[in-house]
Amino acid sequence: xxxxxxxxxxxxxxxxxxxxxxxxxxxxxxxxxxxxxxxxxxxxxxxxxxxxxxxxxxxxxxxxxxxxxxxxxxxxxxxxxxxxxxxxxxxxxxxxxxxxxxxxxxxxxxxxxxxxxxxxxxxxxxxxxxxxxxxxxxxxxxxxxxxxxxxxxxxxxxxxxxxxxxxxxxxxxxxxxxxxxxxxxxxxxxxxxxxxxxxxxxxxxxxxxxxxxxxxxxxxxxxxxxxxxxxxxxxxxxxxxxxxxxxxxxxxxxxxxxxxxxxxxxxxxxxxxxxxxxxxxxxxxxxxxxxxxxxxxxxxxxxxxxxxxxxxxxxxxxxxxxxxxxxxxxxxxxxxxxxxxxxxxxxxxxxxxxxxxxxxxxxxxxxxxxxxxxxxxx
Numbered sequence: 001x002x003x004x005x006x007x008x009x010x011x012x013x014x015x016x017x018x019x020x021x022x023x024x025x026x027x028x029x030x031x032x033x034x035x036x037x038x039x040x041x042x043x044x045x046x047x048x049x050x051x052x053x054x055x056x057x058x059x060x061x062x063x064x065x066x067x068x069x070x071x072x073x074x075x076x077x078x079x080x081x082x083x084x085x086x087x088x089x090x091x092x093x094x095x096x097x098x099x100x101x102x103x104x105x106x107x108x109x110x111x112x113x114x115x116x117x118x119x120x121x122x123x124x125x126x127x128x129x130x131x132x133x134x135x136x137x138x139x140x141x142x143x144x145x146x147x148x149x150x151x152x153x154x155x156x157x158x159x160x161x162x163x164x165x166x167x168x169x170x171x172x173x174x175x176x177x178x179x180x181x182x183x184x185x186x187x188x189x190x191x192x193x194x195x196x197x198x199x200x201x202x203x204x205x206x207x208x209x210x211x212x213x214x215x216x217x218x219x220x221x222x223x224x225x226x227x228x229x230x231x232x233x234x235x236x237x238x239x240x241x242x243x244x245x246x247x248x249x250x251x252x253x254x255x256x257x258x259x260x261x262x263x264x265x266x267x268x269x270x271x272x273x274x275x276x277x278x279x280x281x282x283x284x285x286x287x288x289x290x291x292x293x294x295x296x297x298x299x300x301x302x303x304x305x306x307x308x309x310x311x312x313x314x315x316x317x318x319x320x321x322x323x324x325x326x327x328x329x330x331x332x333x334x335x336x337x338x339x340x341x342x343x344x345x346x347x348x349x350x351x352x353x354x355x356x357x358x359x360x361x362x363x364x365x366x367x368x369x370x371x372x373x374x375x376x377x378x
Contacts (some may be wrong), residue, residue: 008190011073012197015066019201022058023212027205030054053093055166056336057208057217059198060086073190077117080225085110085152089217100271103150107220112146114228115141120235122147125242126325143158144231154252156219157259161279163207164304165214168221168251168311169199175248175315176229179322182238187231195225208301223252243328247318250335251311259345278302278339281346288350290359310342 030052033316067074088106091098104276120280121144125132135138173196180189199222214222230245244252255278260270268274275284283303286294294302314335321327349356 007070008193011066011070012068012193015062015194015197015352016201018065019059019062020204021201022061022076023055023205024203026052026058027212027335030175033283046233051210051213053201053213053215054217055212055214056089056221057093057215058205058212059214059218060221061201062198062201063194071341073187073194075117075187076190078114081110081113081228082221084113085220085224086217086282089215089220092216098227107149107152107224108145110152110224111145112141113226114148114224114231115144118232118235120232122231122232122242124238126328127242128143133284135277148224148227148231150256151249151252152220152223153258154249155223155226157256157277158252158279160277160282161303162210162301164279164307165222166199166203166206169226169305169307170196170203171308171311171315172226172249172252173199175319176226176233178227179240179245179248180229180233182322183233184239185233185236185266188232191225191278193230195222207304210297210300214375239323241321241323241325241328243320243325243332244318247314247328247331247335250314250318250332251339254336254339258339276347278343278346279307281343281350282306285346288356289363291360310338313338 044301063074067079084106088098089102121137123134123140123141125134126222134143155169158168173192177189177192177196180186180192202212202214202218204213210332226249230249234240234242234245259274259277263270263272280303283296283299284308286299286302287296314331317331318328319332349359
């Protein structure tokens with residue numbers, strides 16, 4: 001594919017445009033046929049008007065269309081493996097709710113199919129005794145299934161404010177593309193480029209106004225694709241640092257692990273939604289720090305714009321030090337410290353009125369101008 005750069009560029013651009021156009025078509029159909037939005041009543045809901053949840057379908061249709069037209073990018077086995085989790089995601093998006101255990105089983109099935117067809121799994125993480133355990137096929141396969149299911153859910157969990165999950169997928173995919181190019185994995189690189197292009201098309205529609213959401217089908221499918229691009233890269237290129245590749249997907253992984261920790265500490269189910277994800281804190285921060293002068297419609301995309309620059313750091317360094325284990329560990333550790341510092345910074349500003357007033361007084365001149373101009377825009 002890289003041997004024909006002009007053709008490759010055309011394929012990427014077509015994917016981007018199709019994703020954008022399919023998103024607009026879905027929005028139009030939703031409005032014309034009076035689509036419902038049961039997600040409005042859910043605990044984690046951060047939108048106020050009915051919104052279609054099929055942005056992921058538009059993205060997937062764009063990738064499938066390009067595969068049909070040009071061919072040779074996604075392997076047939078890959079499409080077969082991702083199909084079960086895609087179907088479950090579509091069921092959720094059409095409000096055929098499924099139990100967590102069922103989604104776990106289907107996600108595991110997709111992962112096992114990928115292992116069977118590709119003969120790839122994670123057998124090393126550059127982590128002392130753990131590598132000895134993962135070197136045993138059974139445990140390596142088990143961990144790979146666990147990691148795949150985890151990534152499927154991780155992308156879904158960060159899909160909480162306008163365009164954030166799509167933008168993160170773009171950045172992660174660019175990171176995978178660059179690393180794949182470094183090691184000569186043109187097939188993985190081409191897949192990553194298409195995923196980035198399709199996700200960018202969806203981002204253009206969903207940000208800043210939130211006209212369409214990625215939905216479960218998109219989040220599950222993208223999570224699976226991202227996970228398996230990394231699994232294959234690690235399996236075929238043992239000189240790559242697993243920690244540096246972890247840095248590429250750091251934000252969704254960290255957000256998921258911290259959510260699990262948070263819920264276990266509170267004594268609630270790990271699958272029970274809450275309003276304490278990083279992006280939700282940032283959104284409420286903008287609402288409260290402006291003393292409600294910034295509306296939810298503005299605070300929502302503003303949260304995306306706030307968090308995205310913070311999430312650049314581990315991706316850039318992960319690409320730079322893709323073969324350096326020690327550097328990869330340092331990137332993950334430092335990113336964890338920065339994440340927790342930022343999280344609790346926003347948390348305590350929201351919780352402590354005196355601290356919130358101090359921040360408000362410092363930010364007031366900028367907020368006044370912002371509120372005057374931006375509330376008219378969104």
